[in-house]
Amino acid sequence: MxxxxxxxxxxxxxxxxxxxxxxxxxxxxxxxxxxxxxxxxxxxxxxxxxxxxxxxxxxxxxxxxxxxxxxxxxxxxxxxxxxxxxxxxxxxxxxxxxxxxxxxxxxxxxxxxWEGESERSRPIRWPGDTISIIDQVCIDVPHSQFDREVAFWTRLTGRPTEATSRPELLRIARDPALAIGILLQRNDESDPSPVARGHLDLAATAVEDEVVRHEDWGARVVERLPNWTVMADPVGRRYCITDRNPRTGG
The missing domain is CATH 3.10.180.10 (2,3-Dihydroxybiphenyl 1,2-Dioxygenase, domain 1)
Structure with missing residues (x-):
């Protein structure tokens, strides 16, 4: 495919x-x-x-x-x-x-x-010089099903996985022609969800500045971690602002 x-x-x-x-x-x-x-x-x-x-x-x-x-x-x-x-x-x-x-x-x-889509949009430079883009879907997978899910997405996309800074996170190698990448996250056995769910990730050059911009629109901080901040939008939908290169996704 x-x-x-x-x-x-x-x-x-x-x-x-x-x-x-x-x-x-x-x-x-x-x-x-x-x-x-x-x-x-x-x-x-x-x-x-x-x-x-x-x-x-x-x-x-x-x-x-x-x-x-x-x-x-x-x-x-x-x-x-x-x-x-x-x-x-x-x-x-x-x-x-x-x-x-x-x-x-x-x-x-x-x-x-497919209807001919091919041109990736460029990240946006916001007032204050932070650059960001929504560029990734993270699939949150129950621990017991993680290996099977990784095998499925690597074979379906024809792309290998790439290690990240966290052992529970594996990235499907980004196709440079695509604007959205896929990240797979292994959840603990204690996760109450029996099936995989997804959330969006933003890549930003300055995570904290981006957090403030989102708070101005009604989002709230759920958790701050070394390389990303977990947010909730105004109705509670979670997503992450991550410290990554907005132009490459790396």
């Missing part, structure tokens, strides 16, 4: 959709596209340069969360490969345009038809 583009999708319950889109639009430094879909439930966060790599969706059921779209030449062919590696189909009623699947540990992703 050749992954032509990768999009991070924020899924919001109806009651949160408007305010949350405003928050994430501001954090990303983007505009919002006109809504689309049968129920006007989809929109893109449009960067000032490059192709969108962040999208939002209004959902009718459930608490919402994060999923990713893999843009491929033929979603049906790609789905057969993903299933052979251990994925499960969640929904295929949408027709040939996209299919919804779960990874072996339950992380939701979609295979969608």
């Amino acid at each position: 050749r992954i032509r583009w990768l999009t991070a999708f924020l899924d919001f319950p109806s009651a949160q959709f408007g305010a949350e889109v405003t928050f994430w639009r501001a954090i990303a430094g983007s505009t919002v596209s006109p809504p689309r879909g049968d129920h006007r439930e989809f929109a893109s966060l449009e960067p000032f340069n490059g192709d969108p790599h962040l999208r939002v969706q209004r959902i009718e059921d459930g608490p919402g969360g994060i999923h990713i779209d893999l843009h491929v030449d033929d979603p049906g062919v790609a789905a057969r490969e993903a299933i052979s590696l251990g994925a499960r189909v969640v929904r295929d009623a949408a027709g040939p345009a996209y299919l919804t699947l779960e990874s072996p540990s339950g992380f939701v992703f979609c295979l969608v038809a």
